[in-house]
Amino acid sequence: MSERGGQNAGVVAEQLRTWNANAVSEVLEFHGETTIVVPRELLRVTAEHCRVHLQFNFLSDATSVDRFPVEPRFELNYHLVSIPNKTKIRLRTRVSGADPVVDSLVPVWPGAGWLEREIFDLMGIRFNGHPDLRRILLPDDWEGYPLRKDYPTEGFRDIPATFLPGFKKQ
Amino acid sequence: MTTVETALGASKTMVLNMGPQHPSTHGVLRVALELDGETVVKAVPDLGYLHTGIEKSCESKTYSQAITLTDRMDYLNPLGNNLVYCLAVEKLLGLEVPKRAQYIRVMMVELQRISSHLVWLGTHAIDMGAMSVFLYCFREREEILKIFERFAGQRMMTSYIRIGGVALEPPAGWREMVRRFLTMMPNRVDDYETLLTENRIWLSRLQNVGKIKLEDAIAYSMSGPTLRAAGLAHDNRKVFPYSSYEEFDFNIPTRTDSDCYGRYMVRVAEIRESLKIVEQAMAKITDQGPIRTEAPGIVPPEREKMKTEMEALIYHFKIFTEGFSPPPGDAYVAIESPRGELGCYIASDGSPKPLRCHFRAPSFVNLQALPRIIEGQLLADVVACIGTIDIVLGDVDR
Numbered sequence: 001m002s003e004r005g006g007q008n009a010g011v012v013a014e015q016l017r018t019w020n021a022n023a024v025s026e027v028l029e030f031h032g033e034t035t036i037v038v039p040r041e042l043l044r045v046t047a048e049h050c051r052v053h054l055q056f057n058f059l060s061d062a063t064s065v066d067r068f069p070v071e072p073r074f075e076l077n078y079h080l081v082s083i084p085n086k087t088k089i090r091l092r093t094r095v096s097g098a099d100p101v102v103d104s105l106v107p108v109w110p111g112a113g114w115l116e117r118e119i120f121d122l123m124g125i126r127f128n129g130h131p132d133l134r135r136i137l138l139p140d141d142w143e144g145y146p147l148r149k150d151y152p153t154e155g156f157r158d159i160p161a162t163f164l165p166g167f168k169k170q
Numbered sequence: 171m172t173t174v175e176t177a178l179g180a181s182k183t184m185v186l187n188m189g190p191q192h193p194s195t196h197g198v199l200r201v202a203l204e205l206d207g208e209t210v211v212k213a214v215p216d217l218g219y220l221h222t223g224i225e226k227s228c229e230s231k232t233y234s235q236a237i238t239l240t241d242r243m244d245y246l247n248p249l250g251n252n253l254v255y256c257l258a259v260e261k262l263l264g265l266e267v268p269k270r271a272q273y274i275r276v277m278m279v280e281l282q283r284i285s286s287h288l289v290w291l292g293t294h295a296i297d298m299g300a301m302s303v304f305l306y307c308f309r310e311r312e313e314i315l316k317i318f319e320r321f322a323g324q325r326m327m328t329s330y331i332r333i334g335g336v337a338l339e340p341p342a343g344w345r346e347m348v349r350r351f352l353t354m355m356p357n358r359v360d361d362y363e364t365l366l367t368e369n370r371i372w373l374s375r376l377q378n379v380g381k382i383k384l385e386d387a388i389a390y391s392m393s394g395p396t397l398r399a400a401g402l403a404h405d406n407r408k409v410f411p412y413s414s415y416e417e418f419d420f421n422i423p424t425r426t427d428s429d430c431y432g433r434y435m436v437r438v439a440e441i442r443e444s445l446k447i448v449e450q451a452m453a454k455i456t457d458q459g460p461i462r463t464e465a466p467g468i469v470p471p472e473r474e475k476m477k478t479e480m481e482a483l484i485y486h487f488k489i490f491t492e493g494f495s496p497p498p499g500d501a502y503v504a505i506e507s508p509r510g511e512l513g514c515y516i517a518s519d520g521s522p523k524p525l526r527c528h529f530r531a532p533s534f535v536n537l538q539a540l541p542r543i544i545e546g547q548l549l550a551d552v553v554a555c556i557g558t559i560d561i562v563l564g565d566v567d568r
Contacts, residue, residue: 030499031261058404059391060504061530065517077515079502079530083388083402086409090502111391114538122225137218137567146226147526153230 009034009087012054019049028092035077035090043093044103044129047078051108056080056089059105062115064123068149072096074125078105078112095125104130122147183211186549190219194297194553197563201540201552208549213541217534220567228527232493233259234333236527241327243529244565246286249278249318250507252331254529257412258514259333261501263468263494270459271335272414277348277451278321278330279413279505280444284355285314286508287437287444291362294434294557298375303365310358313351320344334469335462345452352449359441366434376431380543380555384428390539394510394532395440396559399425399432406506413505417454418447433558440508468494493522500526509533509560533565 013027013036023046026037038046050056061079074095081088095102104127105112116127117136124145127133135142144151189200198219204212224243228236240251253275260267267275292307315325320341322330330337366372382392384400397404403422407415423439425432462469470489471482488494500517513530536559544555 031264031501033500033502035500057388060511061502061513061515061528063515063526063528063530065500065526067519067525075517077500077502079504079513079515083404083409088410109391110389111535111538114534115391118534135218137221139218146223153226 009089012036012050012087012089015054016046016049019053020046023049033088033090035092037092037094040093040095040102043076043091044105044108047080047091047105047108050080050089050091054082055084056082056087058083059109059111059115060088062105062112062119064119064125064147066123066147066149068097073149074100074123076102076119076125100125101128102126103128104133106130121145124148182206188552190216195556195563196293196561197566199537199556199561199563199566201556203549203552205549210544210547210549210552213544213552215537215540217537217563217566220563222568224568225527225529228524230523232522233496233524234489234493236524237332238327238329240529241329242564243531243568244507244509244512244533244562245326246289246562247282247507247509247512247565248326248328249275249282249331250505250512251529252329253279253413254503254505254507254512254514255516255527256331256333257503257505258501258516259496261503262496262499262516262518263333263465265334265463265465265468267335267413267463268460269414269454270456271461271463273451273454274336274340274461275331275413276415276418277448277455278318278336280447280451281314281317281348281351283444283508284441284448285311287441288314290437290508290557290560291434294554294560295366297553297557298372300365300369300372303362306358306361306365310355313354317344317347317351320347332462332469334465335460339461340455348448348452352445352452355445356442359438363438367438373431375551375554376429376434376558377427378429378431379551380430380547380558381428382539382543386542387428387539390542391535392510392539394506394508394536394560395433395436396536397510398422399436400428401426406504406511410504412503418450420444420447430554430558433560437560495520495522504530507532509562509565510536529568531565531568533559533561533563534568537561537566 017024023042028035058081060081063077065075067073072094076093078091119125121135183204183206186203189195190198200216202214203210224239240255241248243251288307288311292304295303319325322328387397387400403424405422420443423436466485475482476486496518498520502515504511504513510532512532515528516524517526519525544552
């Protein structure tokens with residue numbers, strides 16, 4: 001199952017460290033997957049470095065996790081693939097709930113566009129420098145961000161009268 | 171409603187609303203097209219009409235309950251959705267799946283790939299005005315659905331692939347059934363090719379339409395037949411093999427023309443390759459052997475054991491009431507769906523329900539490049555371009 005650990009995913013963290021010691025704040029290994037935790041301020045330059053110098057030319061996926069009530073509550077995960085080297089890594093950055101803003105990676109991989117819009121739409125993380133940051137799946141006038149943990153699965157809709165205490169069937 | 175800023179000013183261009191109830195969008199996709207005469211100047215896709223919040227729903231279900239939701243995302247590839255989800259959960263748990271179950275999985279997802287490509291081919295041919303191909307394709311697809319029904323009891327929403335293996339033992343007489351399909355199918359693919367590949371209308375509608383450069387396709391994270399038609403042999407089954415794909419002998423068809431016709435040729439060639447894989451998988455599936463891994467507390471025990479062993483009954487009860495808890499951590503698995511890279515990211519916090527379950531939908535990501543492909547093309551070619559990207563709106567919106 002070591003699809004990610006395979007060739008040189010572990011080496012990538014070292015290469016990043018040699019390039020900029022601050023860029024790697026943590027390296028996690030779990031089931032053969034390498035996760036490189038990057039400080040929020042350095043996300044875009046690190047991603048740029050990965051694409052240009054480490055040949056991670058394909059952005060496979062971008063997604064987010066809400067760890068509410070832990071702070072910083074949001075985690076952003078970018079799954080990168082190097083097609084020439086057949087390597088996968090995950091870049092992760094942590095974002096606080098008070099200031100959920102990161103630099104967009106659209107200038108690095110245009111494919112991040114809709115993936116980041118989806119994160120913005122459902123999780124409410126904003127992306128600096130995104131060319132078209134609008135809601136994508138939900139209507140424009142939707143209130144709230146449904147994938148946040150403090151958003152109920154049923155939504156904030158009114159409770160039907162049949163569920164209210166004291167309701168009697170006619 | 172999404173507001174569209176016009177590029178050339180209101181006097182020169184016109185905004186045409188295509189969809190959401192347009193037959194050639196294969197679902198409910200709306201594209202706001204800004205036209206200069208018949209040329210598309212700007213295109214703004216508008217999605218979300220089928221958004222069902224599956225990712226949010228997964229968070230309030232146990233790991234095994236969520237399998238049935240995955241069926242409903244990409245409804246032309248339910249087995250593939252099952253597979254990617256189960257692979258991700260198995261990775262979290264560190265479960266090894268028995269070889270026999272892995273081969274059954276491979277056989278099923280390859281049959282699914284054929285059926286998905288058949289639906290694509292049929293509906294795309296209808297978009298281009300060729301009615302008969304649609305009928306032929308659905309006739310053959312029906313045979314595949316019958317096979318699924320025998321295996322899983324369901325034609326479409328199979329939920330056949332489960333955590334740790336597959337749901338049921340292959341049914342009696344399955345070999346003959348699959349064999350009959352395998353002997354029939356190559357001739358049928360020849361028939362489709364006779365109708366289409368050299369057809370002058372087909373060629374003039376598809377050739378040199380909807381081109382995208384390979385660099386752009388990679389930059390826009392496109393995957394699947396669209397990427398392979400642009401000239402890159404990138405296929406997760408070969409590059410990052412899962413479910414024992416490394417033991418199978420098959421080719422990755424590629425083209426370099428990167429137009430709608432190239433995508434058609436790649437998909438037809440993929441049907442033939444999938445037939446080869448099904449053939450090999452059939453030979454590898456032994457008549458006897460486990461279809462599920464032994465993992466008490468995670469994989470439901472056999473029916474017989476539940477009647478004789480108390481532990482088995484307790485495990486069964488616990489699995490279906492509180493579920494099981496993978497260790498905290500996260501896993502991302504990507505497989506090659508008929509449409510491209512289908513990924514599943516699951517984060518666990520050590521509770522019986524996923525903390526986060528995200529699906530990287532190939533249709534969603536591929537559709538992103540649509541404006542890039544159709545801007546500058548004629549209005550009539552928009553239909554061809556949407557068709558050959560092969561989107562499934564259930565997959566786009568989830």
